[in-house]
Amino acid sequence: MSTDFNLVSELHDKTLVIKTEGYINNSGGENIAQEFSKHNNVNKLILNLENSKVVNSMGISHLIEVIENLNQSGGKLVFTNLDPTIEKTFTIMGLFQFAEKADTVESALNN
Amino acid sequence: MENNNLVEKLSLQVGSFQEGFEILCKSFSFEEMVKNFLHLMRGNFIVSDIYAYHKKQNDSEWSLVASLKNNDLSDKSYLVDSNDLSINYLEKEKFGVSVTLPLSDKSSFGILIGSKLDKSEFSDFDKITLQILLQVFDSAHKSFLNQKKEKELVFELNEKVVQLNNLVDTLIEASQYDKRSVLFELALERMASLTNASFALFQIKKDDNIVQQQSFPPTFSVDDVLNSELTIESSFDFNNLSYQFFLAEKETRAGATNFNDLDKLLLDAITRQVRSSIENEFLNNQAIEKEKMEKELNVAASIQQRILPEELPLIKGYDLAGTNIPSREVGGDYFNTIALGNGKYALIIADVAGKGIGAALLVSTLDAALHSYLEFDLPLTKMADKLNKLIYKSSPPDKFITFFIALLNSETGELDIVNAGHNPILLLKEDNSIHKIEAGGVGLGMLDMEIPYEGTKLNLEKGGRLFLYTDGIPEAMNENEEEYSDEQMEKFFVRNNTSGSQEYVDKLVDDVKKFSGNAEQSDDITLLYLIRK
Numbered sequence: 207m208s209t210d211f212n213l214v215s216e217l218h219d220k221t222l223v224i225k226t227e228g229y230i231n232n233s234g235g236e237n238i239a240q241e242f243s244k245h246n247n248v249n250k251l252i253l254n255l256e257n258s259k260v261v262n263s264m265g266i267s268h269l270i271e272v273i274e275n276l277n278q279s280g281g282k283l284v285f286t287n288l289d290p291t292i293e294k295t296f297t298i299m300g301l302f303q304f305a306e307k308a309d310t311v312e313s314a315l316n317n
Numbered sequence: 318m319e320n321n322n323l324v325e326k327l328s329l330q331v332g333s334f335q336e337g338f339e340i341l342c343k344s345f346s347f348e349e350m351v352k353n354f355l356h357l358m359r360g361n362f363i364v365s366d367i368y369a370y371h372k373k374q375n376d377s378e379w380s381l382v383a384s385l386k387n388n389d390l391s392d393k394s395y396l397v398d399s400n401d402l403s404i405n406y407l408e409k410e411k412f413g414v415s416v417t418l419p420l421s422d423k424s425s426f427g428i429l430i431g432s433k434l435d436k437s438e439f440s441d442f443d444k445i446t447l448q449i450l451l452q453v454f455d456s457a458h459k460s461f462l463n464q465k466k467e468k469e470l471v472f473e474l475n476e477k478v479v480q481l482n483n484l485v486d487t488l489i490e491a492s493q494y495d496k497r498s499v500l501f502e503l504a505l506e507r508m509a510s511l512t513n514a515s516f517a518l519f520q521i522k523k524d525d526n527i528v529q530q531q532s533f534p535p536t537f538s539v540d541d542v543l544n545s546e547l548t549i550e551s552s553f554d555f556n557n558l559s560y561q562f563f564l565a566e567k568e569t570r571a572g573a574t575n576f577n578d579l580d581k582l583l584l585d586a587i588t589r590q591v592r593s594s595i596e597n598e599f600l601n602n603q604a605i606e607k608e609k610m611e612k613e614l615n616v617a618a619s620i621q622q623r624i625l626p627e628e629l630p631l632i633k634g635y636d637l638a639g640t641n642i643p644s645r646e647v648g649g650d651y652f653n654t655i656a657l658g659n660g661k662y663a664l665i666i667a668d669v670a671g672k673g674i675g676a677a678l679l680v681s682t683l684d685a686a687l688h689s690y691l692e693f694d695l696p697l698t699k700m701a702d703k704l705n706k707l708i709y710k711s712s713p714p715d716k717f718i719t720f721f722i723a724l725l726n727s728e729t730g731e732l733d734i735v736n737a738g739h740n741p742i743l744l745l746k747e748d749n750s751i752h753k754i755e756a757g758g759v760g761l762g763m764l765d766m767e768i769p770y771e772g773t774k775l776n777l778e779k780g781g782r783l784f785l786y787t788d789g790i791p792e793a794m795n796e797n798e799e800e801y802s803d804e805q806m807e808k809f810f811v812r813n814n815t816s817g818s819q820e821y822v823d824k825l826v827d828d829v830k831k832f833s834g835n836a837e838q839s840d841d842i843t844l845l846y847l848i849r850k
Contacts, residue, residue: 210534229534231515232568260533262510263476264568270472278345291486298482299475 215241217248223311225254230261235268242272249281252314256287266299273305282306284314326442327449334453341457342464347371350461351426352383354454358430359385361446362439364413366390366431373424386431396427404447406439413439418451421459480511480579484586487511491590497598498531504591505533508564511587512580515566515573516542522559542566549576551588555595562588617677618643621650624684630656632727632847638818639785639845642826642838649676649718650787650841651683655691660727663691666785666845667720668739670760675716682711683718683761697724701735701758701770708762717762721754721785730777730849735770737761740791740803743810744775745782751807783847784810789840793829796836801829818846 211228222245224238242251251272255261273283283305285296296302308314337357344350351369358367366386370379370393379393395415397403403417414430433439439447487507491500501519509517516537521529532539542548542565552561564584566573576584621643629637632654639652649669656662667683669676686707690700701720708718719739723732736742738760741753757771777783786806793801809828813821822844829842 210536229509231509231513232570260506260510262513262568263472263479264513264570267472267570274345278349291483294486295479295483298479299472 211237213237213241215245217245218315220248221250221252221315222248223252223254223315225256225311227257230255230258230265230269232262232264232268234258234261235265239268239272242275249276249279251276251281251283252286252308252311253283254286254311255289255292259289259292261292261295266295266301269301270299273301277304284308284317286311286314323442323445327445330446330449334449337450338453338457341454342460344457344461347458347461348382350454350457354450354457355383355385357453358428358450361450362430362443363434364431365434366429368429370396370427370429371424372427379425379427390431392429393427395429398425402451404444404451406444414447416447416451418455420455422462426454426458480583483507483511484583487587488590491587491594492597497595500591500594501531502533504562504587505531508562508584508587509533511583512564512576513568514564514576514580515568516564518542518563518565520561520563522561523557528558547573547575549581549584551581551584553588553592555592556599560588560592560595562591613674614645617672617674620674620677620681624651624681626653629654629845630662632662632725633660634727634850635725636818636848636850637846638822640822640826640843642842644672644789644838644840644842649680650789650843651680652785652787652843652845653684653687654845655688657691657694657724662725662727663687664723664725664783664785664845664847665721666739666742666787666843667718667761668787668789668841668843669716669718671716675713679708679712679716679718679762683708683720696772697722697733697735698770698772701737701761701772705737705758705761705763705770706765709765712762717760719760719787723783723785725777725847730779730781732773732775732777732783734773734775736773737770738763740786740788742786743784743807744777745784745810745814747778747780749811749814751811777847777849779849781849782810782814783845785845785847787841787843789838789842790825790829790844792840793833793842794836794839795832795834801832805832818848821846 211234213224213226215222215224222242224241226234226238228234242248276283285305285307287310288307293307308317340353341350344353355367355369366384366388368384368386368391369382371382372379379396381391384391390411395412397405397415397417399417400419402419405415407413407415412429413432416428418426420426487503490503505517505519508514517533518539519531520527542563545565547567548563548565550561550563552559562584564576567576567580625641629639637654641650641652649671651665651667653665654662665687669679686704690703720737721739721742723734725732734754736754736756737758738756741755744752744754746752754773757773758768791801791803791806809825813824816824825844826842
């Protein structure tokens with residue numbers, strides 16, 4: 207059964223920008239983690255969730271693993287274009303203790 | 318002495334054991350912990366190769382986790398299956414040591430240590446060091462598991478807080494949406510994310526036929542979902558429609574699983590809110606409709622009141638009175654007495670079929686047309702014919718006007734009459750007999766087939782009384798749904814043959830109202846009463 211999740215990624219030097227589209231559930235989260243793992247030496251992952259308005263706890267658990275991986279190597283994950291509901295969910299889940307957020311990809315790239 | 322040396326050497330190593338423990342504890346994964354451990358081992362034993370294996374359950378295969386090697390000599394056959402710590406020092410084999418360490422989670426950790434680079438045997442110090450390092454690993458692994466468990470507990474707790482928070486937000490947002498499609502979309506998304514459902518489906522059914530369907534994610538096989546064994550649902554009925562929500566296949570890392578009681582609670586809570594929103598929308602629409610109707614009625618009432626006469630003309634030698642008491646739903650009753658000059662007067666009563674603005678506008682058309690045509694002094698039957706054509710063109714097929722007109726020559730008492738489909742008008746003669754003036758044609762606007770209207774000429778003698786009325790009087794109903802009736806009205810007409818005209822009007826209205834009691838007035842009460850003195 208299709209779950210309507212897609213992503214596109216771009217590498218800018220050591221920064222990987224992933225833009226998602228669709229429901230970030232278990233398989234969506236897995237896709238993000240797999241895409242990240244394809245690139246070595248990435249020390250910054252920018253995750254643009256503009257087209258993902260819904261995320262569940264399974265998806266979040268994959269994101270947490272990606273964050274831990276990055277933090278281990280001194281890198282960071284930056285979420286951008288967050289839906290207010292998702293931003294609130296991430297805040298409660300404590301993600302922003304270990305990851306950052308920015309309004310746009312551009313501002314995340316510049317920081 | 319030798320033992321003292323050992324103790325002394327080990328004391329010097331305490332710091333590095335401690336440091337090793339801390340490094341292992343900081344590992345964020347089992348694999349990283351094992352790698353760090355192998356580095357620790359190699360640093361202590363200066364060996365060629367070290368291989369680390371892991372077996373999750375007693376009956377599963379050993380799998381290689383990490384290695385530090387110069388050559389690929391890995392060989393699982395040297396590992397021993399044991400429920401206790403097993404350390405085997407091997408001689409003349411490709412490995413120097415084979416270790417099996419059972420871990421606290423019932424898995425097993427296996428290590429194969431190659432020979433020392435200097436080809437020497439493992440000394441007592443090495444053996445004790447190995448024991449200590451294995452204990453360090455075991456403790457670090459326990460700490461790692463505890464941290465992992467703690468993280469999972471924190472995650473679960475946060476997840477519950479998120480669920481509660483999102484549920485409250487969802488209920489608030491759902492109560493604010495007035496567009497159904499957005500409401501259903503919101504409900505589906507939140508149900509799916511709160512319960513980790515793979516799919517959410519919403520259906521509205523009427524008599525088992527699906528009239529509307531929406532899903533999240535938008536594209537998936539509905540049949541697959543409905544046929545899945547891992548579903549929960551919640552539903553309600555409202556206004557002869559059945560609303561159903563389905564969730565399918567709760568996600569876990571290990572695959573799809575059944576939903577739990579909490580998931581059902583969440584689903585039911587959101588379903589209840591959707592129901593509440595739909596009910597509120599219905600009630601709101603009803604209130605808007607009611608307000609619209611009331612505004613329309615007010616407009617119709619004001620149109621009607623502008624047309625009806627505030628005062629009737631004084632006719633020398635006659636006593637004239639009339640009234641219109643509108644019902645709650647403004648009807649299309651009309652009455653008037655128009656002075657035509659030369660002692661001639663037109664007495665008119667009419668009733669438009671239907672209520673509201675439509676009826677009021679038609680009455681307005683009739684009033685304007687009457688005033689125009691009466692100026693031309695046309696024969697009444699011809700005027701009726703013209704009015705018929707006009708009303709026929711001006712109104713929808715279901716609208717027509719019952720109409721009665723009597724042109725009075727006040728000097729002679731002659732009445733020139735046309736009754737187009739109206740109730741029989743009553744004429745009381747001096748001898749107290751009633752003459753009913755029946756219809757001489759159909760209501761205005763009913764047909765346009767060139768059927769001529771029949772006129773009548775009568776004389777109103779002195780003492781005679783003419784009673785024009787609309788059907789709101791004989792058809793007035795009481796709480797037992799009984800009508801006032803033509804019979805009762807005619808008896809009243811005869812009985813009150815000495816009242817003045819205004820007195821008659823007032824008494825008749827009172828009598829009808831007394832009869833009706835608390836029943837709501839369903840139609841306008843309109844009458845004109847003329848006495849020739």
